Amino acid sequence: MTAREEGAPESGDVGLYRDMLLIRRFEEKAGQLYGMGLVGGFCHLYIGQEAVVTGMEAVAREGDQRITSYRGHGHMLAAGIDPGAIMAELLGRETGASRGKGGSMHMFSPEHGFWGGHGIVGAQVPIGAGIALAEKTRRTNNVTFVYFGDAAADQGQVAETYRLAALLSLPCLFVIENNSYPGPSAAPRGPQLLERARAYGIETAAVDGMDVRAVREAADVAALHVRAGKGPYAIEARTYRYRGHSMADPAKYRTREEASRVRATRDPIESLRERLLGEGAVTEEVLRAIDREVKDIVSAAADAAREAPAPEPEALHLHVTAEA
Amino acid sequence: MATEIRMPALSPAMEEGRLARWFVAEGDAVQEGDVIAEIETDKATLEFEAVAAGRLGKILVPEGTASVKVDTPIALLMAPGDTPAPASPARRAPVAAPRATRNAAMREPGWEAGVHLAPLIVREALRDALTEEMSRDEAVIVIGEEVAAAEGPYRVTQGLLDRFGSARVIDVPVTEAAFAGLGIGAAFAGLRPVVEFMNFSFALQAMDQIVNSAAKTRYMSGGAVSCPIVFRGPNGAAGRVGAQHAQCFAAWMAHVPGLAVAYPYAASDAKGLLKAAIRSDDPVVFLENERLYGRSFDAPELGDHVVPFGQARIWREGADVTLVGYGPAVGTMLEAADALADEGVAAEVIDLRTLRPLDHATVLEGVRKTHRCVTVEEGWPQGGIGEHLAAVIMREAFDWLDAPVACVAGSDVPMPYAETLEALALPRAEDVVEAARRVSYR
Numbered sequence: 099m100t101a102r103e104e105g106a107p108e109s110g111d112v113g114l115y116r117d118m119l120l121i122r123r124f125e126e127k128a129g130q131l132y133g134m135g136l137v138g139g140f141c142h143l144y145i146g147q148e149a150v151v152t153g154m155e156a157v158a159r160e161g162d163q164r165i166t167s168y169r170g171h172g173h174m175l176a177a178g179i180d181p182g183a184i185m186a187e188l189l190g191r192e193t194g195a196s197r198g199k200g201g202s203m204h205m206f207s208p209e210h211g212f213w214g215g216h217g218i219v220g221a222q223v224p225i226g227a228g229i230a231l232a233e234k235t236r237r238t239n240n241v242t243f244v245y246f247g248d249a250a251a252d253q254g255q256v257a258e259t260y261r262l263a264a265l266l267s268l269p270c271l272f273v274i275e276n277n278s279y280p281g282p283s284a285a286p287r288g289p290q291l292l293e294r295a296r297a298y299g300i301e302t303a304a305v306d307g308m309d310v311r312a313v314r315e316a317a318d319v320a321a322l323h324v325r326a327g328k329g330p331y332a333i334e335a336r337t338y339r340y341r342g343h344s345m346a347d348p349a350k351y352r353t354r355e356e357a358s359r360v361r362a363t364r365d366p367i368e369s370l371r372e373r374l375l376g377e378g379a380v381t382e383e384v385l386r387a388i389d390r391e392v393k394d395i396v397s398a399a400a401d402a403a404r405e406a407p408a409p410e411p412e413a414l415h416l417h418v419t420a421e422a
Numbered sequence: 423m424a425t426e427i428r429m430p431a432l433s434p435a436m437e438e439g440r441l442a443r444w445f446v447a448e449g450d451a452v453q454e455g456d457v458i459a460e461i462e463t464d465k466a467t468l469e470f471e472a473v474a475a476g477r478l479g480k481i482l483v484p485e486g487t488a489s490v491k492v493d494t495p496i497a498l499l500m501a502p503g504d505t506p507a508p509a510s511p512a513r514r515a516p517v518a519a520p521r522a523t524r525n526a527a528m529r530e531p532g533w534e535a536g537v538h539l540a541p542l543i544v545r546e547a548l549r550d551a552l553t554e555e556m557s558r559d560e561a562v563i564v565i566g567e568e569v570a571a572a573e574g575p576y577r578v579t580q581g582l583l584d585r586f587g588s589a590r591v592i593d594v595p596v597t598e599a600a601f602a603g604l605g606i607g608a609a610f611a612g613l614r615p616v617v618e619f620m621n622f623s624f625a626l627q628a629m630d631q632i633v634n635s636a637a638k639t640r641y642m643s644g645g646a647v648s649c650p651i652v653f654r655g656p657n658g659a660a661g662r663v664g665a666q667h668a669q670c671f672a673a674w675m676a677h678v679p680g681l682a683v684a685y686p687y688a689a690s691d692a693k694g695l696l697k698a699a700i701r702s703d704d705p706v707v708f709l710e711n712e713r714l715y716g717r718s719f720d721a722p723e724l725g726d727h728v729v730p731f732g733q734a735r736i737w738r739e740g741a742d743v744t745l746v747g748y749g750p751a752v753g754t755m756l757e758a759a760d761a762l763a764d765e766g767v768a769a770e771v772i773d774l775r776t777l778r779p780l781d782h783a784t785v786l787e788g789v790r791k792t793h794r795c796v797t798v799e800e801g802w803p804q805g806g807i808g809e810h811l812a813a814v815i816m817r818e819a820f821d822w823l824d825a826p827v828a829c830v831a832g833s834d835v836p837m838p839y840a841e842t843l844e845a846l847a848l849p850r851a852e853d854v855v856e857a858a859r860r861v862s863y864r
Contacts, residue, residue: 163611197644206643213610213647218634224600225635228607228615235563235589235613255631258600265595417645418679420703 111370112380114156114310116388118148118367121172123396124181128171128188128202131400132345137188140217141202144172146340149366150275151176153313153335154243157321161238165213165226166245168203169275173245177210185399191406198409199417220246220253223272227259230270230330239325242270249280251291260298263330271320272300272332275307277339279351295332307335308364338364424479426495432461432468435661435712439463440488441496450478452499459485459496464545464577464716476500527718528753530688531737541718542689548578548710551696552616554726556586559614562700563590565605566618566655575620576656576715602628602653606635606705609651614700619655622671622709628653636705637680652699654708657685658749658800659848661713665836670801672749675707676777677805682731683777685709687752689719691775694729701728711750732779736788740768743858744788746811747798748774751849755798758854769858777807785811786819793824794861798854803831828857 125143132141144151147169155176158164166173174184179195187194187205195205203217213229216222226244233240250256251274263270274291292302301323305316313335320331338360342349349357374380415422429439443460446452452472459470479498483490490496527541556562568575570583570593583591594601598619605615619625625632636649658670676683682704686692692710699706737752738759745755752773759769770788774781789795795815797808808829815827833847 165607195644196642196646199644200642204642206639206647208610208646213607214639214643216635218630221603221630221635224603224631225607225610227600228604228609229611230607231604232608232611232613235608255597255599255603258597259603261595261597262600262604266592417641417643419640419682420648 110379111311111374112384112388114152114314115367115370115374115380115385116392117152117155117176118310118370119388119392120181120395121148121152121175122367123392124175124184124399125171127396127400128185129341129345131188136404137202138190139201140168141188141345142169142343143341143345144169146360146366147275147277147307147337148172149310149313149370150273150307150335150337151245153310154271154273154317156310156314157317158241158243161211161240162243163211163213163229163233163240164243164245165222165229166215167219167222167247167250168215168217169247170205170215171202174205174207174210174212174215177207177212179205179207179210179212181395181399182402186403186406189403189406190408191403192409192413193402193406197413197417199413220250220256222246223250223253223256224259224262227263227268227270230263230268231266233269234266239327240269241321241324242268243273244270245273245275247280248274248276248278248291251294252280257294260295260300260330260332264298264300267327267329269324269327270330271317271324272330274332274334275337276334277337279339279343279349291334292332300330300332301328302332302334304334304336307337308366308369310366310370424498424500425474425476427458427472427497427499429483429490429492429494429496430461430470431492432463432466435715436463436492437716438489438491441483441485441490442467444481444485446478448478448481452476452478472499474499527720528688528756529720530690532735533722537722539720539722542693542721542724543716543718544689544692544710545576545578545715547689547693547724548696549580549582550724551693551700552579552582553585555697555700556582556590559700560590561612562614562616563592563608564616564618565592565594565601567594567596567620569593569618574618576712578710578715579618598624598627599631602631603635605651605653606631606649609636609649609705610639610647614650614652616652616654616700619653621667622655622657623667623669625653625655625671632675632681632705632707633678637678640704641680648703649705650703652696652702652706652708654696654699655710656712656715657709658711659713659832659837659844660711662839662841662844663837664839668837670709670749670799670832671707672709672777672799673801673806673810675709676780676807678778680705681778682706683709684731684775685711685749685777686775687714687749687773688721688735689717690721690724690727691729691735691773693724694727695731695775697726697728698731702731709749713750729775731776732781733775734781734784735773735775736770736784737773738769738771740770740792742768742792743794743796743862744770744772744785744792745796745798745854745858746772746774746785746788748777748807749800751798751800754849754851755854757851758798758858761851761855762858765864767858767862767864774807780807782811782814782818786815789815789819790822793822794858795823795827796830796854796857796861797827798830798849800832800848803829803834806831825861825863828861830854830857
């Protein structure tokens with residue numbers, strides 16, 4: 099059962115609200131469980147960036163593909179993957195999306211066109227181009243969404259991938275999620291992110307990544323370009339990560355006030371909520387019902403994950419190769 | 423005074439070439455730097471310049487002659503003013519006198535008696551494997567630098583672009599990390615890419631993708647994602663290319679769970695293992711060697727010859743000592759086995775063929791029979807396949823051993839450039855012979 103099939107079917111912008119809220123509540127729960135020691139290792143939350151993947155997925159069609167980094171829970175939820183399988187994976191359970199062997203950073207679901215979940219900064223970018231190459235070879239008009247952050251954009255293999263994608267005219271849509279803080283170090287800014295893609299002849303657009311409608315609009319233009327066989331396209335979505343880089347990052351490179359100000363003025367979920375109400379597109383009552391429904395989904399996922407069994411010891415040697 | 427003009431080596435591993443054209447005739451005056459001949463190798467056509475001024479004397483090798491060995495005198499150069507003297511009979515037709523065994527087709531073992539054998543060159547065996555697998559399965563694509571129109575830096579992808587087109591034979595710029603990742607993504611999504619590295623040393627640029635992305639994803643996804651990809655290219659020492667282009671990755675790669683690793687010696691194994699690699703649902707590191715590309719082996723008509731991974735090949739039976747190795751070191755072992763036979767020692771020679779999975783059973787069976795073992799490899803000793811086998815043999819066959827296992831490996835140094843030092847850095851047949859004597863207390 100996918101997240102989208104649960105509860106009442108909301109269409110249009112109310113659906114965007116629900117999808118973003120699901121990511122927000124899921125990540126808050128993941129953070130709680132991390133604090134309780136139930137989630138191990140590294141855990142990178144997507145809180146604050148929900149409008150990016152939600153707006154992009156709003157233009158995705160059946161057959162499209164997507165790949166992202168280690169900050170991928172939101173992308174999985176937006177692709178329609180069962181929240182229970184994601185939560186169970188965070189807890190390292192047998193019922194997890196990767197049967198407990200991947201964890202937060204390494205989940206995959208080929209049936210949802212979701213190819214990870216990659217722990218090495220930038221490594222998913224050429225892999226995404228390869229998925230697009232497979233689509234091109236099969237002569238589909240599917241789009242491969244290749245998500246990466248502003249830190250990954252500094253990786254040499256990203257520049258190499260622009261070169262290959264432009265040269266081979268690959269049907270991929272690069273989505274640079276510029277969350278304002280590239281990792282715990284907050285390194286000084288390099289060259290403008292989109293200029294680098296443009297230098298290879300790739301079409302680009304920048305968009306306010308806190309505005310889900312704006313993201314959807316930019317995504318629509320970009321996806322049409324890619325589907326029409328005009329080659330790759332790059333979008334920079336300017337967004338804001340509320341939490342530290344990972345749960346281990348206290349984010350001392352910025353003030354608490356700055357984060358609070360963004361949250362108060364630009365929060366993607368709150369601002370859509372206000373707009374929907376202002377436009378009369380939805381009632382408070384409907385939104386409250388959505389809030390309850392989302393909360394229930396997340397609670398159920400967490401409860402099920404906590405009760406699920408750990409992998410059996412025999413699983414240790416399974417799935418190393420096709421034979422074992 | 424006449425000096426000999428000799429067939430030049432135009433690349434580090436060139437052993438012979440075709441003298442395509444003479445641009446000068448007997449009696450012509452030549453200046454230093456004049457192009458006097460055109461020489462074709464299996465990789466390229468190159469112009470050959472005079473290294474000194476003079477007049478061309480007798481042409482010893484006529485144009486159009488194929489398989490002229492490097493260093494063969496091809497003409498005489500007369501100092502200005504000299505009159506050409508007739509070439510001495512000893513210098514005629516040197517083409518027909520190749521150095522013993524080096525270029526003669528090696529007879530592969532194990533074929534049925536009476537089957538017709540013909541020489542098969544390693545490069546062509548590899549090309550046949552690619553061609554046949556691309557014909558068999560349209561998911562197979564080739565990605566690499568100069569693999570399409572240029573037909574491969576070592577001509578392994580000859581004819582593929584013409585036959586399969588640019589959608590399946592894809593030239594990429596010098597972007598190893600990205601084109602390795604490109605292949606991996608295509609493999610996730612159902613294609614079967616064969617990614618060529620021009621030299622396996624360049625795969626270091628792509629090591630993260632090979633190890634972190636290709637090898638681990640099946641496991642990390644709980645079995646949901648397969649990565650059927652082949653990374654192939656020349657590996658190990660090639661002939662004075664220096665430290666950064668000559669190193670063996672067999673042990674490195676074989677260390678990684680999730681990868682399969684092959685390093686064939688014989689032509690039939692090059693073909694059969696590459697076909698198996700392409701059909702595998704797991705990522706395969708397929709190591710070749712520049713010195714072997716032009717080597718020919720006597721093999722039958724192979725057809726759809728597929729060699730399963732994890733099965734060693736016994737080149738020679740012998741009751742006195744087991745020699746076990748892989749890749750070009752198999753040639754060294756065979757040479758050593760010949761020398762040992764002259765001393766009355768019967769050596770068994772085992773070619774591992776694949777390093778992961780590794781055929782421990784055949785090695786242990788050999789050791790239990792001969793009670794003595796020498797491992798031979800060109801890679802570095804520490805953490806090498808030889809040391810691994812020594813540990814396995816100690817653990818599994820301790821009571822059968824009459825002597826500690828001896829490991830012959832490449833020297834524990836970056837590969838030197840000088841010819842003399844390079845020769846010392848690689849295991850030689852005499853090193854193997856000496857190790858075999860040592861484990862035999864002779």
